[in-house]
Amino acid sequence: MKRLKTYNFVLNKKFFAFTLLVVIFFASLALCLFYRLDASNYEIILKFIRFPVVIRAIVSGATLALAGMFLQAISKNNLADPYLTGLSSGAGLGIVVSMLFFNSSHYSLFGFTGAILTAFLVIFLSGFSKFSITKLILIGLSVNLFVGSIISFFILTNPQKAYPMTLVLSGGFSSPDSSEKFLLLLFLAGIIICGVFTPILNLLRLDERIVFTSVAIRNKYNIIFVLISAFLTSISVYSIGILGFVGIICPLLSKLLFGCDARLLFFGNIISGSALLLLSTFISQNGIFPLQIPLGVVVAIVGVPFFVFFLLKEGRL
Amino acid sequence: MFKVLTSLFFFLLLSCASFAQDAPSFVSISPASSEIMFAIGAQDNLKAVSSQCNFPKEVKDKPIIGDYYFINESMLIDIHPDYFLAPDSADFLVNKYKKIGITPLCFRYENINSVYENILALGKLTNKEKKAENLVAQIKSDIICAKRSNKNKNKKIFYVVSVEPLRTIGKKSFITDVINESGNISITNDVNNAYPIISPEYIMSKKPDIVVFDYTCFGEDKLMKLLPNAKKVKLTKAQSDIINRPAARIAESVLFFARLGNY
């Protein structure tokens, strides 16, 4: 009897947290779509401006949160973030190259390509056979620094375009050029792959020194998860550019709220990531209308109090 | 011996200072200030310019001291100018030179009047007050002519500084004043900022007649995605750097917007 009670209590708490997130998600979705809607040409506004923005927010929030969850789970480090594998600098280099050498404004496509290529380079360098997370982090860090200095070189040698370049690199895109259909297709593929592999995270939460079958299997899964998270992060780059912070805070927040069952965390991360980004999008667009606040700034302003509140309340990670 | 040397040194310093008062030397990393210096005939006082300064042609003959991001400091100490002309966004960069006796001049320009003030101030510093006053009078009359040439007034103009992010001009930008002087209206003239990032929906609700792109702006095709009804709108690109430069050619920029009104 006593057992049943505690079980119910735990379930209730998680259920409450989940409902809260779902409510935030739908409330900000509705606000993003219908707040201050101009009655005269609402069709055009909805179709061309608001739906793409909402889709982007959901896609990038969910993918970043999931990528962060995978990396934090396999590295057993709460500070791991999705750009660990050199992705941010790779995306940045892609954007800079597109602006300088192709004089094109297709930042999303170039950023996506750059991100994916760098991620593969880092994973290839950290070795498929003798793979270890520490090696991956160190190589990711060095590649980030190396590519980052190339970016700075390009910026400083091209003062004419330096200002627009730093603006594009400093935060999410405000007018991405990626096509929504392709984006949704990528997102669906990413989510399905995640769904297939998520339960394995439950196995990985055991101490990796405990051995019961073979170490090789674990290494195999580690590399699969790094690949998945690189893919997910590239999707988010394709969607809204480089956006820090979501990938660290959302996995931690959902860990606080939902415990450490990967199956719950999967849904928790999708809903918390997209809810956070939807809310931030709404505030960034309507906070001081008609001016716009950069999305990255709003994400931090909205996310940090939330996170600190739950951290102080729960106190364990 | 030491006393003699020091007194000699001070004498030299003093003579330098008194010489400088006759013809103060300038270094400019602001293209607008360089342009004004040439327009008031004080180009000989200008010792070095930035790589962005491109008007008039003769400015290319001056040595280049750097750009907004880097200043060749050993060259600066060699020249040791009295004044350092910089855009007001770069004042953090040049304020440190106060310590070595170089006065930074970061002119602000929020409207056309402040451009006049800048011209007069530079004229005073270079002892070319007469020429500066003539220049201001000339600009004023040119602007009146330009305004007269605008036949159907009050076209709504949307000026795009950059597409990614969507940045435009606000109340505090001198370009807003230029558009006002030309007889047209900048649709973002009530936004309380110099160069705000603006919501595309706000632009849609204001229904601009003409979209003007800054000449540094690129990715114009992207704007179509942000402004779905922009097909009915005339798109033009400011061909050169006249418009975003608060300098002696400001009357030409007024004329540019006034001609847009006739379209």
Added chain:
Amino acid sequence: MFKIITGNIKTGFRVYNDFSKIFYLPQNPYYPKGISVFDYLSSIFFSDNLKWFLSKDEKDKIEKVLSKVDLLDKEDICVENLSGGEIQKLNIGLGLLSGADLFLLDEPASNMDFINQLKILKMLKELTKKGITSVVVMHDINLALKYGDTFFGITTEHKILHQDGIKFFTSSNLKSIFDMNFEILESNGNIYVQSVD
């Protein structure tokens, strides 16, 4: 040696063994914060893709193992609220669930009180009757000789001594292992080891 067998350290040797599965438990293993006892044990079953839920069979298995290690009444309690002995028992339960028949345990009885040490070693001893061999690294000689069946010792010259039963414990053997003098006491048919200074 444990690390070589389990493959944590790669050597030039291929290790062949007759045991179908090996379970290795290091000292003070890490566990995620805020995980319940039941969830902790269930982790081991998520080794297949696309397996989102545990089957009834697997749940029963976990319950059975929990009752075997006396933790059935604490199944919803967080692992971090258990005592050191209980956590060690839980980890041994993990080994039982893994279906391994060779347990390699690195000082399973360290850092806990005497009663718990006895309980754990007793449990391991009982497991041997079910065909599970445990290899245990221990530093407490008296506990080892009470519960061990066969003993290995590594001397200071890196030679391996091996002897079945308590005949292993002679003064000369212990001298060569620990480089100290020991004396063997005998009372009521049990023997004890004591150091002599």
